[in-house]
Amino acid sequence: MLNELKGFKQIIGESPQMLKVYNLIDRVADSDSTVLIRGDSGTGKELVARTIHNSSPRASKPFVPVNCGAIPKDLIESELFGHEKGAFTGAISTRAGRFELANGGTIFLDEIGELHPSLQVKLLRVVQEREFERVGGCKTISVDVRILAATNRNLETSIAEGTFREDLFYRLSVIPIYVPSxxxxxxxxxxxxxxxxxxxxxxxxxxxxxxxxxxxxxxxxxxxxxxxxxxxxxxxxxxxxxxxxxxxxxxxxxxxxxxxxxxVTTLPSTKLTPESVTLPIEGIDLHSFINEIELSLINQALKTSAGVKSKAASLLGLNRTTFIEKLKKFSH
Ligand SMILES: Nc1ncnc2c1ncn2[C@@H]1O[C@H](COP(=O)(O)OP(=O)(O)OP(=O)(O)O)[C@@H](O)[C@H]1O
Ligand SMILES: [Mg+2]
Known part of the structure; x- marks a missing residue:
């Protein structure tokens, strides 16, 4: 399997959709390009980010994750860029931010869609120049960091609603990777x-x-x-x-x-219309999706007919021979 050949065995899945993901990981790993990893909650976005880092020339350097949705708005700037002593109440000593900690390695900006607009403009500069100042500091700090970001939000909608900067979106999604549901x-x-x-x-x-x-x-x-x-x-x-x-x-x-x-029970009703299948934002692999639907309906027909093939075939409007041919196709 491609995932084993490439040494990222911890990502499991052999579907054509996942093979596409492995292929992309393989192609982007060597470069320093910014990658935006998209997909629903729990699909494995962080796993993909770690795999990109581990397969990259930066593997022996730090991988620094930052959950942009979990850090309070007032703290995120200092968390990302660090602060100088006395920059604000409680800043008792100078502290390096996550970008500095990731120097030489990779920063993973998770839940990027949650980042407050005031921080988005500051992040844009770092994405473009790899330069920033600590909170309360005037010295410009340069870093060599690869940026990976992830979101389960539809950022196009956030852009339309004015909560996410379009310029930042394009800078981050130089290479988008969709992790399928x-x-x-x-x-x-x-x-x-x-x-x-x-x-x-x-x-x-x-x-x-x-x-x-x-x-x-x-x-x-x-x-x-x-x-x-x-x-x-x-x-x-x-x-x-x-x-x-x-x-x-x-x-x-x-x-x-x-x-x-x-x-299973809604299937025979007239509710099953082509419109009830909606195209996910990341698109689909039409061929394998149709195959999956076919296989699922065949399995359900077999279940409903308690394994009697002629009955299952008639539930699907097929003659017995065609049905058996299809069964053979899926058993390979
Ligand atoms: N293809 C996979 N093979 C093996 N384990 C997986 C796979 N995808 C996800 N997991 C496991 O499922 C859990 C969730 O994955 P992960 O945290 O990467 O998802 P996520 O897309 O970042 O989710 P969220 O949007 O909620 O942050 C983890 O324990 C991860 O190891
Ligand atoms: Mg995650």
Missing amino acids: LKNRLNDIEVLMNYFIEKYCKKKGRPMMEIASDVKECLCCYSWPGNVRELENLVERLSILVEGDTITIDDLPDHLKSDSLKS
């Missing part, structure tokens, strides 16, 4: 499950758990609003709560079962 790469769910099962079973010192086949189906019908983080948390919980050696449908939390049930 889990619901758009259903065939990664099982590999991720197995990876986390191994991780948590080892940690808890228990034998590996198997996954019952109806559990797999249920997981593929769920929408995963918390993405990989939610899946990881689920497996950690299961590694504590499941007593036998197999995860069964009864072990799954109710919201997960009811969500998947909903999608």
